[in-house]
Amino acid sequence: MTQEKRSTSNTRKALLRHAAGLLFGLVAAGVATAGEPLRNEPIKPIPLTVEVDEKKVALGRLLFHDPQLSKDNTISCASCHSLKTGGVDRQKVSTGIQGRKGNINAPTVFNSGLLFRQFWDGRAETLEEQVDGPVQNPVEMGSQWANVLAKLYDDPKYPGLFKEIYPDGIKRKNVKNAIAEYEHSLITPNSRFDQYLRGDESAINEQERQGYELFKSYGCISCHQGMAVGGNMFQVFGAVNSYFKQRGNIQKSDMGRFNLTGNEMDRHSFKVPSLRMAALTPPYLHDGNAKTLREAVDIMFKFQLGREAPDEDKEALVAFIKTLAGEHPEMEK
Amino acid sequence: MKKIAGILLLLAIVAFGAMLGLNLEKLQPQQGQDAYAENIEDIRNLQALDASWSLATLQAYTTPNSDFDQVASFLPRVRELRNRLATGDLSSDEVPDAVKNKLNRFLLLTESKEESIEQFKSNFAVVRNSIKYLPLASQTLTARLRQLGDQEQAQRITVIFDRTNAFLQNPDEGTQMRLLMGLSKMNEELMSFPEEIVNPLGNFISHARVLVERKIQLNASINDVATQNARKVGDELISLYKSYHEKAREKALAQRLETYRLTLVWAALLAIAGLISAFLLWLTARQFDGRLEKGVAERTEEIEQAAAKASGSLVDKNLDSSLAGMGNMAATVAHEINTPLGYLDSNLQVLHSGMEKMQLLMSEFVTLKKDLRETKDSGQINARLENFGALVQNVKEEAMLDELPEIIDDMQEGVQQIQHVTNDLRDFTRKDRSPQDWFDIGQCVTSALKMAQKEIPPETRITTNLKDLPKVYGSPAEINQVLMNLITNAAHAVEAAGHDKSSITIKAIEQKGHILVSVMDTGLGIDEKTRSKIFEPFFTTKDVGKGTGLGLAIVRRIVTAHGGKVFIKSIVGKGTNFIFTLPVKRHPEAE
Numbered sequence: 001m002t003q004e005k006r007s008t009s010n011t012r013k014a015l016l017r018h019a020a021g022l023l024f025g026l027v028a029a030g031v032a033t034a035g036e037p038l039r040n041e042p043i044k045p046i047p048l049t050v051e052v053d054e055k056k057v058a059l060g061r062l063l064f065h066d067p068q069l070s071k072d073n074t075i076s077c078a079s080c081h082s083l084k085t086g087g088v089d090r091q092k093v094s095t096g097i098q099g100r101k102g103n104i105n106a107p108t109v110f111n112s113g114l115l116f117r118q119f120w121d122g123r124a125e126t127l128e129e130q131v132d133g134p135v136q137n138p139v140e141m142g143s144q145w146a147n148v149l150a151k152l153y154d155d156p157k158y159p160g161l162f163k164e165i166y167p168d169g170i171k172r173k174n175v176k177n178a179i180a181e182y183e184h185s186l187i188t189p190n191s192r193f194d195q196y197l198r199g200d201e202s203a204i205n206e207q208e209r210q211g212y213e214l215f216k217s218y219g220c221i222s223c224h225q226g227m228a229v230g231g232n233m234f235q236v237f238g239a240v241n242s243y244f245k246q247r248g249n250i251q252k253s254d255m256g257r258f259n260l261t262g263n264e265m266d267r268h269s270f271k272v273p274s275l276r277m278a279a280l281t282p283p284y285l286h287d288g289n290a291k292t293l294r295e296a297v298d299i300m301f302k303f304q305l306g307r308e309a310p311d312e313d314k315e316a317l318v319a320f321i322k323t324l325a326g327e328h329p330e331m332e333k
Numbered sequence: 334m335k336k337i338a339g340i341l342l343l344l345a346i347v348a349f350g351a352m353l354g355l356n357l358e359k360l361q362p363q364q365g366q367d368a369y370a371e372n373i374e375d376i377r378n379l380q381a382l383d384a385s386w387s388l389a390t391l392q393a394y395t396t397p398n399s400d401f402d403q404v405a406s407f408l409p410r411v412r413e414l415r416n417r418l419a420t421g422d423l424s425s426d427e428v429p430d431a432v433k434n435k436l437n438r439f440l441l442l443t444e445s446k447e448e449s450i451e452q453f454k455s456n457f458a459v460v461r462n463s464i465k466y467l468p469l470a471s472q473t474l475t476a477r478l479r480q481l482g483d484q485e486q487a488q489r490i491t492v493i494f495d496r497t498n499a500f501l502q503n504p505d506e507g508t509q510m511r512l513l514m515g516l517s518k519m520n521e522e523l524m525s526f527p528e529e530i531v532n533p534l535g536n537f538i539s540h541a542r543v544l545v546e547r548k549i550q551l552n553a554s555i556n557d558v559a560t561q562n563a564r565k566v567g568d569e570l571i572s573l574y575k576s577y578h579e580k581a582r583e584k585a586l587a588q589r590l591e592t593y594r595l596t597l598v599w600a601a602l603l604a605i606a607g608l609i610s611a612f613l614l615w616l617t618a619r620q621f622d623g624r625l626e627k628g629v630a631e632r633t634e635e636i637e638q639a640a641a642k643a644s645g646s647l648v649d650k651n652l653d654s655s656l657a658g659m660g661n662m663a664a665t666v667a668h669e670i671n672t673p674l675g676y677l678d679s680n681l682q683v684l685h686s687g688m689e690k691m692q693l694l695m696s697e698f699v700t701l702k703k704d705l706r707e708t709k710d711s712g713q714i715n716a717r718l719e720n721f722g723a724l725v726q727n728v729k730e731e732a733m734l735d736e737l738p739e740i741i742d743d744m745q746e747g748v749q750q751i752q753h754v755t756n757d758l759r760d761f762t763r764k765d766r767s768p769q770d771w772f773d774i775g776q777c778v779t780s781a782l783k784m785a786q787k788e789i790p791p792e793t794r795i796t797t798n799l800k801d802l803p804k805v806y807g808s809p810a811e812i813n814q815v816l817m818n819l820i821t822n823a824a825h826a827v828e829a830a831g832h833d834k835s836s837i838t839i840k841a842i843e844q845k846g847h848i849l850v851s852v853m854d855t856g857l858g859i860d861e862k863t864r865s866k867i868f869e870p871f872f873t874t875k876d877v878g879k880g881t882g883l884g885l886a887i888v889r890r891i892v893t894a895h896g897g898k899v900f901i902k903s904i905v906g907k908g909t910n911f912i913f914t915l916p917v918k919r920h921p922e923a924e
Contacts (some may be wrong), residue, residue: 042400044400068389117408125412126412134402146365183591219465222461222462224457225400225402226400226402226405227402232404233401233405234454236458240459240463241539261448269455308533308536
């Protein structure tokens with residue numbers, strides 16, 4: 001009951017914030033000067049801190065790295081989403097239990113809390129809901145929750161940790177909640193580009209700045225925008241020219257959101273991926289077909305923007321995209 | 334005797350205890366009042382969120398440099414409320430189907446809003462890019478073809494580009510067909526173009542095709558966002574839920590009273606059976622009576638509190654409806670303004686790049702002038718002049734000088750369209766009244782006819798009958814506008830019908846202290862469904878750029894302010910008659 005009360009008052013607060021935001025937006029439009037933060041940009045900096053429950057984060061971290069979540073105790077979340085390597089495994093598709101291959105490129109776990117939905121096709125609405133996917137997917141962890149919970153019960157370290165946070169102890173929803181809370185903590189603030197947005201003009205060089213201007217003028221920004229530079233909308237892959245006609249061998253995983261909705265307009269429609277960690281997370285695209293950032297940029301020009309651009313511009317774009325990755329203590333420099 | 338009385342007393346107490354025990358559950362105060370208030374609050378919050386969500390979406394649509402984080406940020410909150418309502422006690426078995434159905438409909442509306450917003454974001458991104466890209470691509474392609482001496486093919490591309498603009502201005506089936514046919518013809522003959530432009534031209538064609546598809550979807554999704562309104566269904570849900578809840582409470586109360594009554598009867602029976610313990614039993618019954626009264630008083634008070642709470646929430650409701658109204662208004666205005674704006678924007682880009690080339694030419698000219706003054710060698714002078722001439726020719730082609738007047742004309746038209754929208758808006762929202770005086774309605778008709786002249790198809794027969802009318806007191810300018818709006822509508826209706834013998838008839842008579850003015854046309858007529866909405870602000874059946882949906886709302890506002898009324902009679906296929914009345918006050922000079 002108290003929780004319900006709190007959330008309704010949160011709704012009100014959010015509405016007020018929304019109204020205040022409108023006013024602020026009007027006042028702040030176009031007044032950025034040297035040393036001042038750039039406010040009227042379609043990309044916003046990631047906040048330097050995020051509010052999370054530290055106890056849940058600690059428990060979530062243990063679970064995230066625990067292979068007991070998989071059927072044969074070989075695969076943890078971190079196996080495919082290694083924090084050391086940008087939150088991915090840098091494979092075209094990941095390898096699950098018993099060497100089974102996945103069917104879609106693993107996206108980074110970093111900043112996943114900033115995305116409006118989870119998975120390439122957006123089928124999970126929250127991070128909590130997302131956890132069910134890999135744990136039960138036969139080519140990923142291939143587990144059943146009852147077995148996972150039984151293993152956690154038998155592990156001496158878990159019952160106490162859970163009891164401390166959740167009065168009802170080791171429950172499926174609590175495991176998901178702890179992992180989700182940990183994932184919410186995995187933001188990468190203070191990128192060089194965010195420093196630039198916050199007013200430090202020397203944080204990026206001339207080519208990178210040029211790249212940002214091109215990113216806006218070529219129209220990349222129409223989809224890759226907001227705090228995560230992506231991750232707040234869906235778009236058809238092959239928006240102007242058909243990607244799949246050219247690539248061929250169309251799989252179910254290429255249908256995107258169409259698999260969920262059956263709506264013709266959603267055929268080949270995917271969640272626009274965040275570009276925040278792009279510098280560290282090759283290969284690219286849902287099928288992992290672009291080995292380098294430059295290849296990904298080429299494909300985007302050809303099929304999404306439907307236009308040509310000189311090499312020089314594309315190189316500036318790559319240089320800009322590399323300024324977007326921020327910091328996290330668990331990441332290797 | 335005493336022993337029997339003792340046994341009877343014992344029996345009575347045991348029986349009474351059993352009675353109480355059996356009914357104890359029914360005697361407990363009812364739960365559910367809190368859950369009820371929370372459900373109502375959730376529904377209201379979801380209504381309000383839905384309205385703000387639409388607004389935020391329309392704001393992203395109309396704000397340059399916008400991102401979709403704000404729009405996406407509504408998702409978790411909407412989701413939470415939706416889940417709570419879908420899984421809460423509003424969906425339990427006791428709730429009648431009518432309420433559950435309405436709840437489902439309400440939740441489905443917010444789900445389909447979510448879907449429309451997703452479609453909007455995706456379509457908007459693509460349309461925005463294509464609208465920006467097409468003018469530049471068309472310009473580059475035609476300039477290159479002209480350089481290659483292929484005027485004819487260059488002209489074809491210009492024609493296609495003009496058709497995309499025509500489609501953007503007025504995305505109806507005609508402009509769409511013309512564009513798509515031109516595109517597929519050009520696509521078939523793609524290989525007849527010089528090799529170096531085959532790829533860029535292919536992209537140009539793809540963009541134009543995508544634009545057709547996505548622009549139509551974009552308009553539909555924006556329209557859905559603005560019109561799918563959870564408020565009305567939410568209000569209906571609340572009133573259904575309220576009446577169900579009150580009935581359920583009454584029923585529960587009646588059951589409780591019945592239980593009390595039964596208990597009393599039993600107690601009384603037992604009291605008679607236990608004569609000796611009559612006194613004790615009487616005492617028990619008294620005590621019970623007291624509790625009954627107290628119970629009834631408590632329930633009455635709760636009902637009164639609930640009623641007070643319900644009336645307190647009226648303020649929120651008004652807020653919701655004004656938000657939704659703003660949503661509708663913002664949508665229409667955005668819709669009306671965005672098309673010419675997009676057009677202005679792309680034309681400005683063409684002008685801009687043309688101007689850059691002109692500037693280049695100017696600076697070239699300045700150096701040339703200086704060189705000519707200093708150089709004596711006539712051969713060198715001739716060579717320079719020739720170079721300059723070639724440059725001028727090149728700039729003339731690349732800067733599209735020939736097309737400048739047309740481009741500027743189009744832009745002027747765009748500006749006029751926007752002015753039209755803002756004028757209508759101003760008229761509609763104007764609070765102050767224009768000067769009041771005694772005036773002649775006949776003169777108003779004459780001048781309104783003159784002003785609406787260009788809207789009336791030339792072959793239309795105009796009849797007026799305005800004899801012997803007393804002067805009216807009010808604002809002649811406003812009545813002029815009323816007449817002009819009605820005549821313009823009549824003219825559009827007649828034009829749309831396209832009969833050979835069409836006419837507009839304007840009559841005015843005095844009747845029972847009122848002047849009745851009627852504007853009758855032989856147009857298409859208006860069906861009943863449209864008639865019921867026709868005076869609502871922002872309701873329009875006309876295409877984008879043709880009507881703001883404010884005309885008749887303005888008519889009604891002005892006539893009502895004059896103390897009159899507006900009526901409409903219409904037969905589909907025959908025509909429409911708009912009648913408004915104005916009260917006659919006796920003119921001082923006439924007495």
